[in-house]
Amino acid sequence: MTTVIDSQKQAQTANDELVIQFDGIINPIEIFRIAWEGVVRNKVRSFLTMLGVIIGVAAVIVMISISAGTEAQIAAQIQGLGSNLVFIQGSFGRGGQGGGNQPSLIYDDTAVIADINGVVGTAVEQATSQTVQANGQTLTEVSILGTTDDFPSVRQVEVANGRFFNATELEREAKVAVLGSAIATELFGEDDPIGQTLIIGTTQLTVIGVAAEKGVVGNTDFDSQIYTTITLLFDKFVPTRFRQLVGNNVRLIYAQIDEGSDMDGVIQQIELKLASTKDLAVEELPFVIQTQQDIIDTQGATTEAFRNLLAWVAGVSLLVGGIGIMNIMLVSVTERTREIGIRQSVGATPTDIRLQFLMEAFLLSVTGGIIGIILGVIGAILFGNNADTPTVIVPSSILLAFGSAAAVGIFFGFFPANQAAQLDPIDALRHE
Amino acid sequence: MSNQAIIQTTDLTKIYQMGPTTVKALDGVDIEIKQGEFVAVMGPSGSGKSTFMNIIGCLDRPTSGGYLLDNENVGELNKVQLAEIRNRQIGFIFQSFNLLPRTSALQNVVLPLVYKRKEQLTPTQRTEKAMHALESVGLADRADHVPNELSGGQRQRVAIARALVNDPVLIMADEPTGNLDSQTSLEIMTLLHNLHDRGRTLVMVTHEPEIADETERIITLRDGKLVQNS
Numbered sequence: 001m002t003t004v005i006d007s008q009k010q011a012q013t014a015n016d017e018l019v020i021q022f023d024g025i026i027n028p029i030e031i032f033r034i035a036w037e038g039v040v041r042n043k044v045r046s047f048l049t050m051l052g053v054i055i056g057v058a059a060v061i062v063m064i065s066i067s068a069g070t071e072a073q074i075a076a077q078i079q080g081l082g083s084n085l086v087f088i089q090g091s092f093g094r095g096g097q098g099g100g101n102q103p104s105l106i107y108d109d110t111a112v113i114a115d116i117n118g119v120v121g122t123a124v125e126q127a128t129s130q131t132v133q134a135n136g137q138t139l140t141e142v143s144i145l146g147t148t149d150d151f152p153s154v155r156q157v158e159v160a161n162g163r164f165f166n167a168t169e170l171e172r173e174a175k176v177a178v179l180g181s182a183i184a185t186e187l188f189g190e191d192d193p194i195g196q197t198l199i200i201g202t203t204q205l206t207v208i209g210v211a212a213e214k215g216v217v218g219n220t221d222f223d224s225q226i227y228t229t230i231t232l233l234f235d236k237f238v239p240t241r242f243r244q245l246v247g248n249n250v251r252l253i254y255a256q257i258d259e260g261s262d263m264d265g266v267i268q269q270i271e272l273k274l275a276s277t278k279d280l281a282v283e284e285l286p287f288v289i290q291t292q293q294d295i296i297d298t299q300g301a302t303t304e305a306f307r308n309l310l311a312w313v314a315g316v317s318l319l320v321g322g323i324g325i326m327n328i329m330l331v332s333v334t335e336r337t338r339e340i341g342i343r344q345s346v347g348a349t350p351t352d353i354r355l356q357f358l359m360e361a362f363l364l365s366v367t368g369g370i371i372g373i374i375l376g377v378i379g380a381i382l383f384g385n386n387a388d389t390p391t392v393i394v395p396s397s398i399l400l401a402f403g404s405a406a407a408v409g410i411f412f413g414f415f416p417a418n419q420a421a422q423l424d425p426i427d428a429l430r431h432e
Numbered sequence: 433m434s435n436q437a438i439i440q441t442t443d444l445t446k447i448y449q450m451g452p453t454t455v456k457a458l459d460g461v462d463i464e465i466k467q468g469e470f471v472a473v474m475g476p477s478g479s480g481k482s483t484f485m486n487i488i489g490c491l492d493r494p495t496s497g498g499y500l501l502d503n504e505n506v507g508e509l510n511k512v513q514l515a516e517i518r519n520r521q522i523g524f525i526f527q528s529f530n531l532l533p534r535t536s537a538l539q540n541v542v543l544p545l546v547y548k549r550k551e552q553l554t555p556t557q558r559t560e561k562a563m564h565a566l567e568s569v570g571l572a573d574r575a576d577h578v579p580n581e582l583s584g585g586q587r588q589r590v591a592i593a594r595a596l597v598n599d600p601v602l603i604m605a606d607e608p609t610g611n612l613d614s615q616t617s618l619e620i621m622t623l624l625h626n627l628h629d630r631g632r633t634l635v636m637v638t639h640e641p642e643i644a645d646e647t648e649r650i651i652t653l654r655d656g657k658l659v660q661n662s
Binding site: 026027030034037041338339341342343344345346347348349350351352425426429 | 486489491492511512515516518519520524526530531532533534535543544546547548549552594598
């Protein structure tokens, strides 16, 4: 089977499988083969030439995987706070711009928010650090979290044993405690902690439940906390002087929104209700109301800025790599002038020569790119395993890195390839 | 067959501009070389001998005048067309062999076939053809050797095989024995005479009269003009 257009010599080539006819240029596979021979002929130099691209590409992949990992970690932390949450953040009565008479977010606002249609639960948290005695042991600096009865559903903490306190107990400042799983084991070992008593500071509480294991989310180790009613916490564990200053101010109210409700509508309702409670216009409310997505987006903007910076750094290193390739290619063209002359004397056209050197530059940068990708992926995995920051390998970053490497090769190979193509065969053959 | 003209030049002129002065490297050369001739081109340096070779070998273009190679007007072709003519019609043999370093003898011989644009050959066909050419110069057993592993005479024979492989109408030899000792020169000249005997057309530049005398015709150039055409 032959596809030779010229029929004259068909008989000669009739035995061969397939001959593709290219008008004007020689077979691209030949160009590739010639260029590849040029690359492997001088392995050490080719490798050193590629180094810039290798480092650039590996850096792009590692950097992007770190920033993507960080982003994913932040998103996971925010999602880990609970689901379908709205965060209402107050100014914490520090005076603000109003000079002391800024209305602040107080514990009682929780009830106002809880009444809104579409809000299925609210939670408030106030933490303190206390000494805990129980079962003959004394633990210092235990994190005590005062909260409300909706806490388990809003913050997605399950009670594994016993129960959480209820609204009545919250209202009555009941002296009850729910233990994190780790601290329960630490204090009571294999014994059932339910019904046992423990002394926090100087107040005696009864254990009514143990939370299921949840682990560390964000900066909070859920398993080593003790939960109690926020009302009790305000009353017993917040220092009097501090309380005079801040009253029952809270920094943050979590509101859980019904899955089916319109999030924006509910947020508007919250704003309206809070504004009317505080006797303010909605615009005057000194609170920040955000959804989880808002926070993820804010964080995303930060990481995106970071990522853009990294992209510039990587871009510069690829540029330097490209200049390295151009430099070596120019040296190579000078060094191989004789070879170019020989090729021209046996029939290579300027285009053949140009394509050969362009392909060589392309192969150098693309091979460098592939090595860089491999090293970058390995680097990202190693970094993710050994550092606090997780890494996520982004497939598009691999494509981006590979694409830029290829583009660098073609761009910086063009000038040397042109130099080679413009050589005069007579001069090239005479070149020593 | 033997009386068909391979090379026909009319008033072939090449002028170089060297700053303010113009140099006439070739000054109206009319020459005809017939198929199957073995011609030596002689002349002192600066005689225009190299310029003549470059133009006849399609490495350069004349400033004016006509040049028919195998009845094809090649005097006015562009760079790409000249490259195609060199590939198809001309085989070069150089004084310094001009083989690609770190490339096997076989691959050196294959080279012209790689740049063949019409009736392209498959890699197998190329290798076969190149092996034939190497056999014809008695170097089939050295096909895998790189030039560094070959003697001067062997290198020149590889170059001759390369010149033959595309079956050109004209073989140009530029001082083919210039870098060789007398014994090896003799071998190479014998090889060239064999080619001539088999009907090849050869044009050889040399400055050695005893080598030139072996040929059937000597062209001598001086100051860009033809002074002897025997």
